[in-house]
Amino acid sequence: MTRDPFTVNKRKVREMDLRLIERYFKDRRGKLRYLGLPASSMEDVLLWRDYFEHFTAVEIGQPGDEYRYQHNLMLTAMQHGLADRLELLRGDMDEILLNGRDGFDNQVLYPFDVVSLDYSGGLVYKNGSGRAKRVESMESLFREQSARNQNFLLLVSCNLDNEDQGEIRAVLRGIEAELKKLGVSASGAIQGYLSHELEEARLKVYVPYLIWNLSARWYQCEHSKPVYYAGNRGTRMMHFSAWLKRTEQYVAGKPSRLTLVHILNLQAFWCVDGQLGETDFGVPRVVVGTAPAQTERQ
Amino acid sequence: MTDMMDRLEQIVLQKEEHAYGFIIEVLTRGLYPNKFHVIREYVQNAYDAILHYRRDSSQPKHGRIQVKIAKPSIFIYDDGIGMNRDKINQYRYVGYSEKRTGQAAGFRGIGKLSGISVAEKLVITSSPAGVRERYKLVFDADTMLAQVLALKLEGKNISLNDLIPAHSTITVEDEDSDSHYTMVELYKVRDDSKALMDHGQLAQYLGTTAPVDFDPEFPHAKTVDGWLRQHVPDYDTVPLSLNGQPIYKPYLTELKPPQMIFVLDQDDHSQQGGSRSEGVGQEFLAFCWYCEHTEKGQLGDNLRRGLTYRLKNFAVGDNQLPRTTLWHSSPERAYYFFGEIHVCDPDIVPSSDRDNFEQNDARERLYARGAQISRTLNRIAGASSDQRRATEFIAQAEDIVHRVQAELQAGQMLREMKLDRTVAVYNAVHNVRKRLRHAPVGFRERAEEVMTAGTHLLERLEGTLPQESPPTFYDIRESLRLGPEARRIYDVIVDCLREELMGQRDLYERLVRRIHAALERDLPGKEQE
Numbered sequence: 105m106t107r108d109p110f111t112v113n114k115r116k117v118r119e120m121d122l123r124l125i126e127r128y129f130k131d132r133r134g135k136l137r138y139l140g141l142p143a144s145s146m147e148d149v150l151l152w153r154d155y156f157e158h159f160t161a162v163e164i165g166q167p168g169d170e171y172r173y174q175h176n177l178m179l180t181a182m183q184h185g186l187a188d189r190l191e192l193l194r195g196d197m198d199e200i201l202l203n204g205r206d207g208f209d210n211q212v213l214y215p216f217d218v219v220s221l222d223y224s225g226g227l228v229y230k231n232g233s234g235r236a237k238r239v240e241s242m243e244s245l246f247r248e249q250s251a252r253n254q255n256f257l258l259l260v261s262c263n264l265d266n267e268d269q270g271e272i273r274a275v276l277r278g279i280e281a282e283l284k285k286l287g288v289s290a291s292g293a294i295q296g297y298l299s300h301e302l303e304e305a306r307l308k309v310y311v312p313y314l315i316w317n318l319s320a321r322w323y324q325c326e327h328s329k330p331v332y333y334a335g336n337r338g339t340r341m342m343h344f345s346a347w348l349k350r351t352e353q354y355v356a357g358k359p360s361r362l363t364l365v366h367i368l369n370l371q372a373f374w375c376v377d378g379q380l381g382e383t384d385f386g387v388p389r390v391v392v393g394t395a396p397a398q399t400e401r402q
Numbered sequence: 403m404t405d406m407m408d409r410l411e412q413i414v415l416q417k418e419e420h421a422y423g424f425i426i427e428v429l430t431r432g433l434y435p436n437k438f439h440v441i442r443e444y445v446q447n448a449y450d451a452i453l454h455y456r457r458d459s460s461q462p463k464h465g466r467i468q469v470k471i472a473k474p475s476i477f478i479y480d481d482g483i484g485m486n487r488d489k490i491n492q493y494r495y496v497g498y499s500e501k502r503t504g505q506a507a508g509f510r511g512i513g514k515l516s517g518i519s520v521a522e523k524l525v526i527t528s529s530p531a532g533v534r535e536r537y538k539l540v541f542d543a544d545t546m547l548a549q550v551l552a553l554k555l556e557g558k559n560i561s562l563n564d565l566i567p568a569h570s571t572i573t574v575e576d577e578d579s580d581s582h583y584t585m586v587e588l589y590k591v592r593d594d595s596k597a598l599m600d601h602g603q604l605a606q607y608l609g610t611t612a613p614v615d616f617d618p619e620f621p622h623a624k625t626v627d628g629w630l631r632q633h634v635p636d637y638d639t640v641p642l643s644l645n646g647q648p649i650y651k652p653y654l655t656e657l658k659p660p661q662m663i664f665v666l667d668q669d670d671h672s673q674q675g676g677s678r679s680e681g682v683g684q685e686f687l688a689f690c691w692y693c694e695h696t697e698k699g700q701l702g703d704n705l706r707r708g709l710t711y712r713l714k715n716f717a718v719g720d721n722q723l724p725r726t727t728l729w730h731s732s733p734e735r736a737y738y739f740f741g742e743i744h745v746c747d748p749d750i751v752p753s754s755d756r757d758n759f760e761q762n763d764a765r766e767r768l769y770a771r772g773a774q775i776s777r778t779l780n781r782i783a784g785a786s787s788d789q790r791r792a793t794e795f796i797a798q799a800e801d802i803v804h805r806v807q808a809e810l811q812a813g814q815m816l817r818e819m820k821l822d823r824t825v826a827v828y829n830a831v832h833n834v835r836k837r838l839r840h841a842p843v844g845f846r847e848r849a850e851e852v853m854t855a856g857t858h859l860l861e862r863l864e865g866t867l868p869q870e871s872p873p874t875f876y877d878i879r880e881s882l883r884l885g886p887e888a889r890r891i892y893d894v895i896v897d898c899l900r901e902e903l904m905g906q907r908d909l910y911e912r913l914v915r916r917i918h919a920a921l922e923r924d925l926p927g928k929e930q931e
Contacts, residue, residue, distance in 0.1 A: 171523065171525065171587075171589050172525075172538070172540075175525050175527065175538075175585075175587050175589070176527075176575075178470070178472065178477055178585070178587070179479075179527055179583075179585050182468055182470075182477070182479040182583070182585055183481075183581065183583060187468055187470050187477070187479070187646075188468075188470075188643065188645065188646030189646070190472075191472075192472050208473045208474045209473065210472075210473050
């Protein structure tokens with residue numbers, strides 16, 4: 105059994121995240137609290153350790169062998185002198201967020217400054233009964249954080265391997281319809297995303313939209329440019345980061361036009377062999393103007 | 403002949419098993435009634451591993467032990483020497499250890515498996531320096547025990563050679579070659595061992611048992627630690643933390659500065675004091691340090707007071723053991739002190755449960771010679787008691803002399819009380835004179851002063867001082883100008899009271915004063931002020 109290697113690309117992504125942590129928390133270095141899925145190698149935790157006073161790490165392990173991975177995670181923490189600051193929650197992150205504790209009654213100790221959800225599966229994830237458990241758990245996270253008035257940095261990594269059952273496409277069509285109601289024509293952009301050969305292009309819209317939609321009741325979202333890269337064993341990955349700022353200004357049922365346009369127009373980074381480049385996936389930008397909306401290709 | 407040869411060959415070829423699965427049942431159920439001793443076993447192994455690494459790497463301060471309670475598990479981690487492939491394989495051998503008796507804290511090869519008595523699985527990961535691998539040994543304790551018990555119900559058994567491989571696995575993973583450590587996880591601690599998951603209880607147990615440093619707040623920590631490092635062979639400490647909090651040996655307050663005793667293996671050569679006498683080339687059986695209680699009587703903390711045996715700086719037994727093994731008289735005085743007895747004789751080994759030492763000649767020798775500790779401490783406690791009593795009597799005498807002097811000076815001493823006051827002063831002076839030799843140096847002068855003042859006061863009371871006129875006592879008979887008959891009646895009453903209230907002088911005085919007050923108030927024709 106070998107440990108997963110931390111690829112050059114993933115390391116680059118984590119370094120970018122560290123810059124975000126520095127930007128939003130420079131006055132609280134050494135006092136932050138983390139919740140995440142660091143895996144037994146805990147690479148992100150090790151890279152960011154100087155900023156944090158406490159880590160809550162969730163590890164599910166492999167079926168029938170869960171304890172091995174959880175044991176190895178604690179071993180890494182011990183080796184690096186982090187065990188004192190570590191809370192290990194054993195089990196599925198979604199279940200843990202929904203229940204507020206793991207299967208051994210260890211509670212989720214809110215609030216957190218940085219939440220890092222490094223999902224090995226996709227984000228559009230439903231179980232056999234069609235319940236979008238991952239989405240529900242994310243909503244639970246937002247609710248608990250907001251109850252403690254907590255601003256925080258959300259980092260989400262996911263791969264593109266899961267079939268989305270049309271969910272992503274439906275959301276894109278929904279965005280088009282909403283903008284049309286608000287007097288903005290985004291059909292060119294939406295069609296560009298729908299017909300794009302890369303799933304990354306569609307996820308670039310879907311995930312920020314999902315985060316915004318789930319958190320809108322409590323938070324303003326400030327999305328950074330997502331990054332797509334090749335992860336372990338060549339898996340296609342995308343990484344999203346959003347700064348969630350607590351707000352009471354929630355207007356139900358009225359999505360913000362500017363937010364939707366921003367999400368559509370948000371560029372992305374690609375990361376290959378640790379090198380970054382920007383892209384808009386060749387999709388036309390949405391332009392908001394007084395005249396009937398024009399679309400421009402940049 | 404051929405038949406006999408065939409039978410012999412069969413016997414030789416048949417694999418003989420000499421150990422069977424019921425041993426596991428004993429190990430899990432019988433050997434560790436105190437579940438905390440299981441943690442001690444792994445702390446012991448961690449300590450040995452760290453000391454081994456210190457010796458090999460010439461880094462005398464290297465290493466620490468981390469214990470972490472993380473439901474449902476307990477983790478014990480050390481950055482000691484680690485185990486290579488052979489050693490991790492040998493871990494599965496019950497009763498096998500390459501550690502030599504007396505050279506390491508653990509040596510029986512049984513404690514390493516004690517975790518199966520408290521947890522569903524025992525998971526050990528280890529890596530030695532210079533090797534790019536780590537080895538993970540998993541003992542599935544629950545399934546192993548379940549199989550033994552199921553077979554037992556059927557009246558069957560299974561050899562350890564079959565049982566252990568069936569319920570344990572060793573896997574190899576990559577590791578940095580610089581890493582060296584061992585981590586033990588007691589995975590899914592059982593319900594009957596849940597006390598282990600209590601931070602407070604485990605911290606207290608580790609503090610009193612493990613080879614940790616003295617609490618920096620203990621005023622005598624540096625002194626005692628210096629003595630131990632100087633005089634006790636192989637004495638050492640390893641930093642230990644529980645859930646991030648450092649664990650120290652507990653200490654008590656209200657203690658006098660520490661003293662030490664060397665227990666030697668020769669008659670009347672046990673040494674007390676600051677150093678061993680010259681010419682004593684022989685190694686000693688034990689080294690004892692102790693602090694006496696500053697206040698009267700026993701120290702208050704039942705768990706920490708008294709002395710504790712330590713071997714390789716691990717506690718053996720509790721604070722009762724020295725009391726029951728060394729004190730043959732006045733055992734209550736053991737708790738006037740706080741300290742440790744570090745056993746230095748390599749022939750003395752702890753029992754399996756570490757609640758005592760194994761019975762052998764060396765132990766008997768230790769208990770016999772170690773009785774010097776109890777005699778010394780009893781003598782010290784007795785001397786302290788005498789000293790305390792002496793200072794109390796001196797203070798009492800001062801109080802009595804001053805009060806009587808003041809009373810006499812003011813002319814307020816009742817005639818009826820003259821005898822009582824005389825007796826009180828006499829007794830006070832006598833008690834001080836009797837205890838003068840026990841008085842501490844700072845009280846000697848006060849003692850002399852009060853004896854002189856008391857003697858002088860006695861002469862005043864008797865009216866025998868040549869340069870002074872006899873003292874004046876208040877005589878109510880004179881004050882009220884009582885006639886002869888009234889005086890006689892009054893004297894009879896007072897004499898009866900004095901005799902009747904022989905043992906109750908305060909009551910006697912109160913009644914006399916009440917009678918005086920009543921007479922002064924009610925008697926007609928009394929003189930007006």
